[in-house]
Amino acid sequence: MPDNTLGRCLALCRDARELDGAAQLQALSELEQLLRSARQAADANPSPVPTTDVVLAEPVIAMDLAGYVTDWNDGAERLFGYTREEALGQHVLFLYADDDHEVAELFLEHGTSLMEVRRRKKSGEVFWASLSLSLRDDAGGNADGLIVHMSEIKERLSPEDKQRLHARIIEDSDQGILITDAHERIVSVNTAFTRITGYSAAEAIDQTPDLLRSGKHNADFRAQVRSAMHGTGPWQGEILGKRKSGEIFPQSVSISVVRNEQGEITHAFSIFSDISIFKEAEARVQQMANYDPLTGLPNRTLLFQLVTQALTAARRNNRHGALLVIELDRFTAIHDTLGHDVGDELLCEIGRRLRTALREEDVLARIEGSKFGVALLDIQKREHAGIVAQKLLDALANPLMIDSHDLRIGACIGISVYPEDGNETASLLRFADAAMSKTQQQGEAGYTFYSSEMNKRAKEHLRIESELRRALAGGQLLLHYQPKVSLRSGRIVGAEALIRWRHPERGMIPPGVFIPVAEETGLILDIGTWVLEEACRQIRDWKDAGLDAPPIAVNLSSRQFDRNLPHRVQEALEAYRLSPDRLKLEITETLLVRGPDQVIPIMNELVAMGLALALDDFGTGYSSLAYLKKFPINTLKIDRSFVIGLPTEENDCAIAQAIVTMGQQLRQEIVAEGVETVEQMRFLRNLGCDQLQGYLFSPPVAAAAFEQMVREGKRLQLAL
Structure with missing residues (x-):
């Protein structure tokens, strides 16, 4: 094509882009005529040697995600010297210089698509090339390959040519590019920015990068990013951004600055x-690797990892934990009889039921087939694992309705405990599985500890729980009353109601045996309600019999101390027509750990009803002067562990004196528990203690015996 014809064609191309309407159509028509004439002239006078005026194709290489060449254009053939036939099917590494890096991996892992690289031609010549990478999607929109645009970097490129090349690479980049000025105002964005964020250049220019802020990052993270924009150094990382549509998306970001001379x-x-696609793929891989595809529960792999981590923490913090293996009974028969669909749905429903019996922090996993695993990563007592095992069995007690089939299924559970049974996850799993097999050999649903000692203790625990439920329902529980006497007058001024269990076969069982079991199993709620109502009933009986009984103190468990407690107390008082001053409520220090915000409103409501509150076992737990200032408590009880050593043990004497002094400063009544000797009584009286309670005056006695003491006016002999 003659130079004047080529120049006219280029001018018409520019006109076609810049004009519109009739002028644009005229330019396009003239351009078409010139091209047709040039083509006819070329056909009439073919030239075997291409002229320097021909615009050569840009080198473009296509490859799959594994790096094998799938397409090779004429520009690539001219640049490297390899024909299309020689290049297709080869791995792209055949073009690399010996010391080059795997740029495809850099792109896939870090999103780097613009780079300068060293390459080798067929002749052996090594040269520098400017390279741009972009993903190629299949018909379904999934990435299935890479497109490589290349150009050889030659020293003869002018600064203007370089600038134009760089601008083209930026504009054609598959990555979003955002440029801000020194005042953090956006001055330029590329096409990929608009495609990724949804904001056009006009919408983004003059805004700040906060345009894309998702609100998902804390202030420290944002400060790191802003510091990079202010020149502290390049920053790379992942950020959650927000598109114009409001959608939150993950992005891999590199931030740097430009400085002047x-x-x-x-x-x-x-x-x-x-990087949404990569994150989703990563999440799918994680899901497949760590979760059971049927139930959605963690699988054996994830259970193993979590238990291993918990063992490390347990060793560091001296904590207990347990691992349970659960094998379902009759599942194979149901599966074989009713088919896969019913069997699969049954497993899913069982997983849901077992999950409801556990704490949020406990782990439930499907190990294989009809076998599940439970990790109790942190338990206060080893025996608690047996309580959880029973809860899991109870969760399966009711029939399961699957596809109109009323199915009943049990389970055998094996338990291993750490660190007693072992400190390795594999061993604990093996031990729990062995214990489960022992349960199966017994021929019925239940649980077994791997350790014979733990198994014996768990069975005893279960026996006490079962018998205690029968005792509560069968009238085997009763109250005894231990008098409180004044250290000023020696008179009985109150009593503490103490629960006793009269077992039909084993006689009187002390509270220290069954109260911990009641606390752990939740039976303490029913027992506490019974104690409150029985104490009120007894006070009413004494009153009806003409006895002016002193106030009776009732112990409250921390489990009873909830928002409904004032209502329950009010109901009991009203049911037996008692005024609130006839009743005192004793709480323990462990209740205070729950925090002032939870317990103070309940305490204030009880005090407003006219009830007096006492703090039992003071000095053994978490109390301090700060607690006593916050809580509306009018009585402190010195724990018997500090009374035993009086008046000879120096430390016990100092603690008792401190408690009495503290109570006097706060105008609280002081009661000493467990007083058994005259010397103890005299020391406490000299300190200024108000009342004592203990065997020196009387042990806990039945209601009739206490009534007789009050009627006879029995006194403590203070002159002893």
């Missing part, structure tokens, strides 16, 4: 890629 920051730029 004086070293002053003139611009900052961010290069980012939408």
Whole structure:
């Protein structure tokens, strides 16, 4: 094509882009005529040697995600010297210089698509090339390959040519690019920015990067990013951004700055890629690797990892934990009879039921087939594992309705405890599985500990729980009353109601045996309600019999101390027509650990009803002067562990004196528990203690015996 014809064609191309309407149509028509004439002239006078005026194709290489060449254009053939037939099917590494890096991996892992690289031609010549990578999607929109655009870097490129090349690479980049000025105002974005974020250049220019802020990052994270934009150094990382639509998306971001000749920051730029696809793929891989596809529960692999981590923490903090293996009874028969669909749905429903019996922090996993695993990563007592095992069995007690089939299924559970049974996850799993097999050999649903000692203790625990339920329902529980006497007058001024269990076969069982079991199993709620109502009933009987009984103190468990407690107490008082001053409520220090915000409103409501509150076992737990200032308590009880050593043990004497002094400063009544000797009584009286309770005056006695003491006016002999 003659030079004047080529120049006219280029001018018409520019006109066609810049004009519109009739002028544009005229330019396009003239351009078409010139091209047709040039083609006819070329056909009439073919030239075997291409002229320097022919615009050569840009080198473009296509490859799959594994790096094998799938397409090779004429520009690539001219640049490297390999024909299309020689290049197709080869791994792209055949073009690399010996010391080059795997740029495809850099792109896939870090989103880097613009780079300068060293390559080798067929002749052996090594050269520098400017390279741009982008993903190629299949018909379904999934990435199935890479497109490589290349150009050889030659020293003869002018600064203007370089600038145009760089601008083209930026504009054609598959990554979003955002440039801000020194005042953090956006001055330029590329096409990929618009495609990724949804914001056009007009919408983004003059805004700040906060346009994309998701609100998902804390202030420290945002400060790191802003510091990079202010020149503290390049920053790379992942950020959650927000599209114009409001959708939150993950992005891989690189931030750096541009400085002028004086070293002053003139611009900052961010290069980012939408990595949603990679994150979703990573999540799918994690899901497949760590979760059971049927039930959605953690699988054996994840259970193993979590238990291993918990064992490390347990060793460091001296904590207990347990591992339970659960094998379902009759599942195989149901599966074989009713088919896969029913069997699969049954497993899912069983997983849901077992999950409801556990704490949020406990782990439930499907190990294989009809076998589940439970990790109790942190338990206060080893025996608690047996309580959880029974809860899991109870969860399966009711029939399961699956596809109109009323199915009943049991389970055998094996338990291993750490650190007693072992400190390795594999061993604990093996031990729990062995214990489960022992349960199966017994021929019925239940649980077994791997350790024979733990198994014996768990069975005893279960026996006490079962018999205690029968005792509560069968009237085997009763109250005894231990008098409180004044250290000023010696008179009986109150009593503490103490629960006793009269077992039909084993006689009187002390509270220390069954109260811990009641606390752990939740039976303490029913027992506490019974104690409250029985004490009120007894006070009413004494009153009806003409006895002016002193106030009776009732102990409250921390489990009873909830928002409904004032209502329950009010109901009991009203049921037996008692005034609140006839009743005192004693709480323990462990209740205070729950925090003032939870317990103070309940305490205030009880005090407003006219009830007096006492703090039992003071000095053994978490109390301090700060607690006593916050809580509306009018009585402190010195624990018997500090009374035993009086008046000879120096430390016990100092603690008792401190408690009495503290109570006097706060105008609280002081009661000493467990007083058994005259010397103890005299020391406490000299300290200024108000009352004592203990065997020196009387042990806990039945209601009739206490009534007789009050009627006879029995006194403590203070002159002893």
